[in-house]
Amino acid sequence: MAVSSIPARPEDPTARPTRAPRRPRGEGQWALGHREPLNPNERIKKDDDPLNVRARIENIYAHRGFASIDPQDLRGRFRWWGLYTQRKAGIDGGRTAVLEPHELEDEFFMLRVRIDGGQLSLAQLRVIADISREFARDTADITDRQNIQYHWIRVEDMPEIWRRLESVGLQTTEACGDCPRIVLGSPVAGVARDELLDPTPAIDEIVSRYVGDKQFSNLPRKFKTSISWLVDTPYESNDIAFLGVDHPEHGPGFDVWVGGGLSTNPMLAKRLGVWVPLTEVPDVWAGVVGIFRDYGYRRLRNRARLKFLVADWGVERFREVLEKDYLGRTLLDGPAPILPSKPVDHVGVHEQSDGRHYVGAAPVVGRVSGAQLSQLADVVEAHGSDRVRLTPYQKLLVLDVPSERTESLVDALRGIGLEARPSAWRRGTMACTGIEYCKLAIVETKARGEELVARLEQRLRDFDADISIHINGCPNACARTQVADIGLKGQLVVGPDGRQVEGFQVHLGGGLGMAQGQTAGFGRKLRGLKTTAEELPEYVERLARRYLAGRSEGETFAKWVIRVDEEELR
Numbered sequence: 001m002a003v004s005s006i007p008a009r010p011e012d013p014t015a016r017p018t019r020a021p022r023r024p025r026g027e028g029q030w031a032l033g034h035r036e037p038l039n040p041n042e043r044i045k046k047d048d049d050p051l052n053v054r055a056r057i058e059n060i061y062a063h064r065g066f067a068s069i070d071p072q073d074l075r076g077r078f079r080w081w082g083l084y085t086q087r088k089a090g091i092d093g094g095r096t097a098v099l100e101p102h103e104l105e106d107e108f109f110m111l112r113v114r115i116d117g118g119q120l121s122l123a124q125l126r127v128i129a130d131i132s133r134e135f136a137r138d139t140a141d142i143t144d145r146q147n148i149q150y151h152w153i154r155v156e157d158m159p160e161i162w163r164r165l166e167s168v169g170l171q172t173t174e175a176c177g178d179c180p181r182i183v184l185g186s187p188v189a190g191v192a193r194d195e196l197l198d199p200t201p202a203i204d205e206i207v208s209r210y211v212g213d214k215q216f217s218n219l220p221r222k223f224k225t226s227i228s229w230l231v232d233t234p235y236e237s238n239d240i241a242f243l244g245v246d247h248p249e250h251g252p253g254f255d256v257w258v259g260g261g262l263s264t265n266p267m268l269a270k271r272l273g274v275w276v277p278l279t280e281v282p283d284v285w286a287g288v289v290g291i292f293r294d295y296g297y298r299r300l301r302n303r304a305r306l307k308f309l310v311a312d313w314g315v316e317r318f319r320e321v322l323e324k325d326y327l328g329r330t331l332l333d334g335p336a337p338i339l340p341s342k343p344v345d346h347v348g349v350h351e352q353s354d355g356r357h358y359v360g361a362a363p364v365v366g367r368v369s370g371a372q373l374s375q376l377a378d379v380v381e382a383h384g385s386d387r388v389r390l391t392p393y394q395k396l397l398v399l400d401v402p403s404e405r406t407e408s409l410v411d412a413l414r415g416i417g418l419e420a421r422p423s424a425w426r427r428g429t430m431a432c433t434g435i436e437y438c439k440l441a442i443v444e445t446k447a448r449g450e451e452l453v454a455r456l457e458q459r460l461r462d463f464d465a466d467i468s469i470h471i472n473g474c475p476n477a478c479a480r481t482q483v484a485d486i487g488l489k490g491q492l493v494v495g496p497d498g499r500q501v502e503g504f505q506v507h508l509g510g511g512l513g514m515a516q517g518q519t520a521g522f523g524r525k526l527r528g529l530k531t532t533a534e535e536l537p538e539y540v541e542r543l544a545r546r547y548l549a550g551r552s553e554g555e556t557f558a559k560w561v562i563r564v565d566e567e568e569l570r
Contacts, residue, residue, distance in 0.1 A: 028220075028298030038299040041076065041178070045218045050077035050177055057081070058159050066107040066155055075101055080179060080217065082112040082172030083158075086151055086437040093435055093442035093502060094492055096474070104439045109153040111136070112175035113165060114211075117185030117203045117227075118146035118390040124168045125377045125388050131161055132370025140373055141446075142366040144234075144430055144479060145182050145224075146390045147175060151437050173212045178219045178304075180210060180289060184238065186228035187360075187389035187397050191352040194340075195229045197244060197252040202281035203227050209282060216289050220296035220304035223289060224261070226392075227254070227281065231337065232344045233392050236260050236268045236512045236520055237480060239306045240288050242281055245337045253277045255337050258288060258318060259310030262477040267307040268512075268520055272319050275334025287326035291318070343466070343514040345393055347427055348420060349406045357406050358389075358399045361418040365431040365449035365471070366394030375416040383409045394430050424463045425456040430480075434473035434490070441473030443490035443502040448533055455537035460544055467544065467557050468511075471504070482522040483510040485557045486540060493530045502533040508569055509561030518558075526566055543569065 026034040028042070037043040044050075053073050061069050069078075074085065085105035096104070113128065120128070128148055132140040135157045136150035143149050153161070165171060174180060183203050190198045206225070210216055216223075226233040229244030235257055242254035254276045260269030276284050288306075297303045310318055323330050347360040363372075380388060380398050387399040396418070401409055410420045419426060429452065432438070434445030449471050456463070470484035474491075481487035487510055493503030507523025531539045546568055551560050561569065 026299065027303070028300075029295050030298070031294040034299070039301050041301060042298050044072050044076040045178065047072070048077070049214055049217055050080035050179075051173075051212060051214060051217050053077035054081055057155060058162075061155050062157075062159050069155065071102075075105075077177075078109075079176035080174055081158075082114070082175030083153070084110045084176060085439065086110045087435065087439045087441070093490070094500065096435075096440065096442050101439070107154075108151070109155065110433070110437055111150040111153045111161070111172060112143070113148045113150070114171050114173065114175045114182050114207075115146050115148060115390055116183040116207050117189060117200060118187045118392075119185070119189075119200070120388045120390065121168070122377055122381055122386045122388070124170055125373060125380070127164050127168050127170070129370045129373035129377060131164060132373065135161055136370065138369045138371055140368050140370055141433065142363065142368060142390055142394045142396060144366070144392050144394055146184055146187075146392055147182055148390075149433070171211075174217070176222075177217075178221050179217050180206075180219075180223045180225065182225075183207060184224075184226040184228070184233045184392050186230045186232050187346055187391045188230070188232070188350075188352075188358060188399075189228065191354065191356075191358060191399055192230055193351060193353045195244070195353070196246060197229050197254075197278055199227045199229055199242065199244075199254070199278065199281070202242070202278055202285075205282045206285055210286060210289070216286075216293060219289070219293050220298045221301070223292060223306065225285065229254075230344060231339055231514055232346065234480060234483070234512055234514075237262050237483065238269060239292070240285060241269055242276065242285075243337045245275065245335055247275045247332075247334055250275060250277070250332065253334065254281060255334055256284065258315075259307045261305045261307040262480055262482055263305075264475050264477070265302070265307075266477065266482045266522055267311060269307075270310060270315050271336065272315060272322075272331075273333055274319065274331040276331065283327065284322075284331070287322050290326050291321060295321075339513065339516045339518070341516055343518075345395065345427070346391060346397055347395055347422065349410065351403075352399070355403070356399075357401045357403055358397050359401055359406060359409050359413070359420050360391070360395055360397045361413045361420040362395050362422040362426050363418055364426055364453055365429055365446055367446050367450070372416055372418075376413075376418065379409065379412045379416065383412070423453075423457045423461060424466055425453045425460070425469075428467050428485075429453050429469040429471070430484075431471040432473055432478040434471075438473060440476060441490065442492060443473050443504070443533060445471045445473045445479075445490065448536065452537050452540065456541060456544070459541055463544060463548070465547070465551075465557060467547075469540065481510075482507055483512050483520070484523065485509065485511065485561075486543070487523045488536070491530075493532055495532050495534075503530055504533065504536065505530050506539075509558040511558050518556075524561055524569075526569060529570060
C-alpha cells in the first residue's frame with residue numbers, strides 16, 4: 001500500500017531557529033560540578049584559604065599598620081580570625097546601605113573570642129579582662145553565641161592578643177567567617193542535676209579536630225552548632241543541634257536537628273529522627289558539615305545557608321545522603337526529646353549535682369567591661385570557685401559555690417553590677433551590637449536596651465511574668481528577633497514631625513520550643529506596627545499593662561498575643 005506523504009512546509013526565511021530547552025542554572029554546588037567562583041566571597045576564598053591570613057597579620061600588617069592591609073583580607077579573610085572592621089563613629093543609620101564599605105569602616109576592629117560551650121576558667125577570665133583594659137578601651141560584650149566581643153582593637157596589637165589568649169587555651173580561630181562558628185553548649189554541662197550525659201567531650205573533640213582544619217574552612221556561609229543535654233540553648237535556630245534524649249533501648253544519647261537559621265529568611269531546624277550516642281556526635285557533626293560544604297548553594301550569597309538545602313531536599317533525603325555518602329552506616333531511629341515544664345535560663349541560685357551551687361547573674365543586655373570582669377574574677381576567687389560560664393542569653397554563671405556562700409556571692413555580684421535576682425525586664429532583654437560599632441546596623445541597640453530596662457524597672461518593677469525582648473539594629477536578627485515575645489527590628493521610621501528617626505518594626509509572640517506547651521514560631525507582624533526609639537519604653541509599658549489586665553490564668557504573653565484583637569497590640 002502506498003504511503004501518503006505530507007508536503008513539507010515552505011521554510012520561513014524570517015523564522016528564528018529552534019533553541020534547545022534552557023538548562024536550569026546551577027546553585028554553585030561543588031558535588032554537582034559547579035566549582036567556579038560565583039560571587040565575590042567565593043572568589044576571595046578560592047584565591048587563598050582565609051586561614052592563611054593570620055601569617056600576614058603577624059608578619060606584615062601588625063608592623064605596617066591598617067593602611068597596609070589588602071582589601072580582600074580586610075573585608076573577607078580577617079573574619080576567619082574573629083576580626084571585623086567596626087563602624088566609623090558619627091555615620092547615621094540612613095547611610096548604612098548607601099556608603100561603600102571603606103566609607104563605613106573605622107581603622108579599628110571588633111574581635112570575637114571563641115568560648116565553646118561557654119566554659120571559662122578563672123585564669124581565662126582574668127586574661128579576657130586584662131586584654132579588654134589594655135587593648136579594647138575596657139569594652140567586652142557577652143554575645144548570645146557565648147562569645148566575648150571586644151571593640152577598638154588595633155591590628156598592631158593582634159599578635160600579643162593571640163599570645164595571651166592562647167597561653168590560657170582560648171582562641172579566635174573561625175569565630176567569624178564561612179566556617180564552623182562557636183559551638184553552643186549548656187552553661188551547666190557537667191554539673192546540672194537533670195543532666196544524664198555531659199556533652200562536653202563531644203564539644204571538645206569537635207573543636208580540637210575541626211576548628212582551623214582546612215577541610216571545613218571554606219563553607220558556603222557560616223555554620224552554627226548547639227550541643228546540650230538540657231533544653232537551655234536556642235537549638236531550633238542552629239544549622240545543627242544535638243539535644244539530649246534517653247532511648248528506651250540504648251540509653252542516653254542525642255536527638256539531631258538540622259537546618260535552622262533566622263536572619264531575613266527565618267527557618268526553624270527540623271528533626272532528623274535519629275538517636276546518636278555521645279561518641280558518634282563528632283562524626284555525625286562532620287558528616288552534616290560535609291554535606292553543607294559539598295551541596296550548599298554558593299551562587300547566591302542570600303541562599304548560601306544550610307537551611308535552604310534542607311528545605312529543598314527534605315529531611316528524608318538529607319538523612320539518606322548523610323548515612324550513605326558521609327557516614328557509611330544507618331543511624332538508629334530515636335524518640336523526640338522531653339521538654340521541661342518551663343523555660344530554663346539558669347539565672348538565680350541553683351543546686352548542682354554534687355550538692356554545691358551555681359549562681360546565674362544578668363548584666364544589662366550583655367554589656368560588661370574589662371574592669372567589671374576583673375572584679376568578677378576577684379569575687380569568684382573569694383568565694384572558692386574557679387569556673388565561670390557564659391550563656392546564649394547574654395548572662396553569666398559562677399559554678400561550684402558552697403551552699404553557705406551563695407548569699408554572699410549574690411550580694412558581691414550585685415555590688416559590681418551583676419544581678420542574680422534581676423527584674424523580669426533585665427532578665428528577659430537582649431540586644432545586638434547596634435550602630436555604635438556594627439557597619440550593618442541602622443539604629444542604636446545597647447543604650448536603647450539599657451534605657452528600656454531602667455524605665456520598665458521603674459514603672460513595672462513587680463511585673464510577675466516572663467517576657468523576652470530582643471533588640472536588633474538591622475534585619476539580620478543577630479539577637480534572634482523573630483523568636484522573642486517582643487522582637488524589635490531596627491529601621492528608620494517617620495517621627496511625629498514627619499522626619500525619619502530611629503525606630504523599630506515590632507514582632508510579637510515569637511518563641512522556640514523550649515518548654516512543654518510551647519509551640520515554636522515566629523513573631524506576629526502587624527501591618528504598620530512600628531515605634532520610634534523614643535516612644536519604645538512607653539509602647540512596651542502599655543503593651544505589658546494590657547497583657548496583665550487581659551490575660552487568663554496561666555496564659556503566656558505569646559498565647560495572649562495570638563488571642564487578642566490587633567488593636568490591643570498597638
